[in-house]
Amino acid sequence: MLKRFFDIISxxxxxxxxxxxxxxxxxxxxxxxxxGVFFTQQRVGKDNQNFDLFKFRTMRxxxxxxxxxxxxxxxxxxxxxxxxxxxxxxxxxxxxxxxIIGHMSIIGPRPEVRRYVxxxxxxxLKVLSVRPGLSDYASIEYINENELLGKSDNPExxxxxxxxxxxxxxNLKYIEQKGFITDTKLIFKxxxxxxxx
Numbered sequence: 001m002l003k004r005f006f007d008i009i010s011x012x013x014x015x016x017x018x019x020x021x022x023x024x025x026x027x028x029x030x031x032x033x034x035x036g037v038f039f040t041q042q043r044v045g046k047d048n049q050n051f052d053l054f055k056f057r058t059m060r061x062x063x064x065x066x067x068x069x070x071x072x073x074x075x076x077x078x079x080x081x082x083x084x085x086x087x088x089x090x091x092x093x094x095x096x097x098x099x100i101i102g103h104m105s106i107i108g109p110r111p112e113v114r115r116y117v118x119x120x121x122x123x124x125l126k127v128l129s130v131r132p133g134l135s136d137y138a139s140i141e142y143i144n145e146n147e148l149l150g151k152s153d154n155p156e157x158x159x160x161x162x163x164x165x166x167x168x169x170x171n172l173k174y175i176e177q178k179g180f181i182t183d184t185k186l187i188f189k190x191x192x193x194x195x196x197x
Contacts, residue, residue: 002180003105003180003183004102004105006106006180006183007099007100007105007106008099008100010106011096011097011099011100011106012100014093014096015093015096015097018093022093025056025081025085025090025093026056028081029056029057029079029081032079032080032081032082033060033061033079033080033081034060034061035057035060035061036057036061037056037057038054038055038056038057038094039054039055039056039057039058039059040052040053040054040055041053041055041113042113042114043111043112043113043114043132044111044112044113044114044117044128044132045103045104045111045128045131045132046128046129046130046131046132047128047129048117048125048128050114051098051103051111053095053098053103053104053111054094054095054097054098055091055092055094055095056085056090056091056093056094057079057082057091058078058079058081058082058083058085058086058091059077059078059079059082060077060078060079075146075150086146088194089143089194092134095134096134099134102131103131103132104131104132104133104134105130105131105132105133105134106133106134106135106183106187107133107134107135107136107174107178107182107183107186107187108130108131108132108133108134108136108174108178109127109130109132109133109136109138109171109174109175110132110133110134110135110136110138110139110167110171111132112164116160116164119160119164120168123172124165124168124172126172126175127168127171127172127175129175130175130178134190135186135187135190136170136171136174136186137170137171137173137174137186138166138167138168138170138171138174139190140186140189140190140193141166141167141170142163142166142167143193143194145163148163149163174186
């Protein structure tokens with residue numbers, strides 16, 4: 001109950017204080033490329049339920065036709081403003097709406113697309129026992145995931161065989177340690193990592 005209360009209050013506070021900045025981001029997205037301001041993608045949340053995840057759009061409007069993996073600076077689908085938003089994780093702010101709705105939490109395993117969830121083992125499916133979040137151990141450890149994939153000759157294979165299993169191990173570590181103190185530490189670690197970028 002305390003976690004949910006914190007999620008709602010902090011999300012409303014950040015959205016309220018950041019509104020002028022978010023309006024500026026929306027303006028830059030619109031003038032940079034054709035398409036809407038927001039991007040929605042179906043992800044898998046708590047109890048294996050699908051939900052629509054919100055982001056600021058960072059790709060060209062026809063990018064849904066391509067792979068669900070992005071590969072750093074060499075991915076031609078990403079817009080100019082999109083590179084900047086992704087580098088500093090600014091594209092993630094609309095997910096605070098997902099937090100308010102109840103799909104997500106501030107801290108928790110990042111939600112995955114259904115295609116990759118279907119590859120989870122029985123043990124890995126335990127990550128779906130909690131609300132997904134904006135950040136956790138895996139998000140911090142793999143903050144440069146797109147750059148890692150950009151160096152691979154086969155990004156899809158690298159993600160499925162190397163990165164995804166490692167992230168799921170960290171997700172399970174979070175579930176074992178979850179609590180208010182752990183969440184607070186992860187919030188500050190996430191902010192620190194983003195600032196260093």
